[in-house]
Amino acid sequence: MRKAERLFEIVQLLRVARGPISAQHIANELGSSKRSVYRDISALMAQGVPIRGEAGVGYVLEKGFDMPPLMLTSDELDAAVLGAHWVASRGEPDLAQAALNLLAKIEVVVPERLRAHVLEPATSVAPVPSPLEMVNSSILRNAIRAHRKMTLEYRGSAGDVTQRVIWPVLLGYRDSGRILAAWCELRRGFRYFRTDRMISADVLDQRIPESSLLLRSRWRAAMDVERATYPEL
Numbered sequence: 001m002r003k004a005e006r007l008f009e010i011v012q013l014l015r016v017a018r019g020p021i022s023a024q025h026i027a028n029e030l031g032s033s034k035r036s037v038y039r040d041i042s043a044l045m046a047q048g049v050p051i052r053g054e055a056g057v058g059y060v061l062e063k064g065f066d067m068p069p070l071m072l073t074s075d076e077l078d079a080a081v082l083g084a085h086w087v088a089s090r091g092e093p094d095l096a097q098a099a100l101n102l103l104a105k106i107e108v109v110v111p112e113r114l115r116a117h118v119l120e121p122a123t124s125v126a127p128v129p130s131p132l133e134m135v136n137s138s139i140l141r142n143a144i145r146a147h148r149k150m151t152l153e154y155r156g157s158a159g160d161v162t163q164r165v166i167w168p169v170l171l172g173y174r175d176s177g178r179i180l181a182a183w184c185e186l187r188r189g190f191r192y193f194r195t196d197r198m199i200s201a202d203v204l205d206q207r208i209p210e211s212s213l214l215l216r217s218r219w220r221a222a223m224d225v226e227r228a229t230y231p232e233l
Contacts, residue, residue: 006030006040011049011061012105020058077114080106082123089125090173092137131177135198140180142203144168149206150182153199161199162186167208169219181219190222 009030013021023037030037041059045051053059072080084106087099107118143150152164166182169190178195208215 003040003043006032006036007044008105010037010040010044014051014059014061017060020053020060022058026059072110072114074114074117077106077110077117078121078123081118081121082125085121085123085125087173089127090175092133092178094136094138095141128175131196133195133198135195135201137171137178137195139201139203140168140171140195144171146203147208147212149204149208151200151202151204152193153201154193155197155199157197165204166191166193167215169215183215183219190219 010026013026013029023034023041026032026037027034041051050062051059052062081103084099084103088096088103090096091099103118107115110118140150150166150168152166153161154164155161163186165185166180167185169181169183172179172181180193180195182191182193183189184191
């Protein structure tokens with residue numbers, strides 16, 4: 001979690017608390033350390049956030065404090081709400097819940113005159129059936145962020161099952177499902193794996209032996225060659 005996200009979450013925790021919250025409680029909620037919480041609290045207080053308390057006692061947020069309004073235009077807000085609804089209807093459970101949490105946070109911080117953009121949006125997303133998957137796509141996203149290799153048990157279009165070691169590059173979201181782009185050690189090339197054909201997936205301790213920028217650059221180059229070779233695709 002980035003520092004800006006931690007600071008926002010700390011303010012949110014203090015806002016809903018009925019009494020002082022200890023640094024340990026905040027650390028547990030954020031998956032952080034007490035030392036990081038102490039630094040974050042000091043940073044918030046230095047920015048003028050009215051937090052009272054001290055280490056070893058607990059912290060409270062003075063009443064009446066609110067986050068500054070989110071400075072978005074009407075079109076920007078519509079775009080954010082539409083995107084969040086799309087993810088909520090098509091993302092895996094973890095990401096779908098994160099999209100709903102995002103909408104709730106946007107509702108809190110936007111000015112009152114724009115709140116209807118969230119509560120009564122002018123846009124909508126058509127529902128689609130959720131794909132039947134045995135692997136939670138959050139595992140794939142975590143592997144991409146951690147830059148780790150994965151083992152993958154995969155069922156091909158002909159029904160054959162193979163064991164792969166892959167270097168995940170990007171998880172693509174479509175109306176019809178999700179597709180993972182990855183370098184496949186078995187095929188010695190970039191391949192695309194439908195998440196609804198994955199039988200199992202595990203993240204390895206091994207890091208991918210090249211930078212994420214280089215890996216993505218090679219993947220994009222391979223895509224360009226594929227488009228030039230098969231322009232009808």
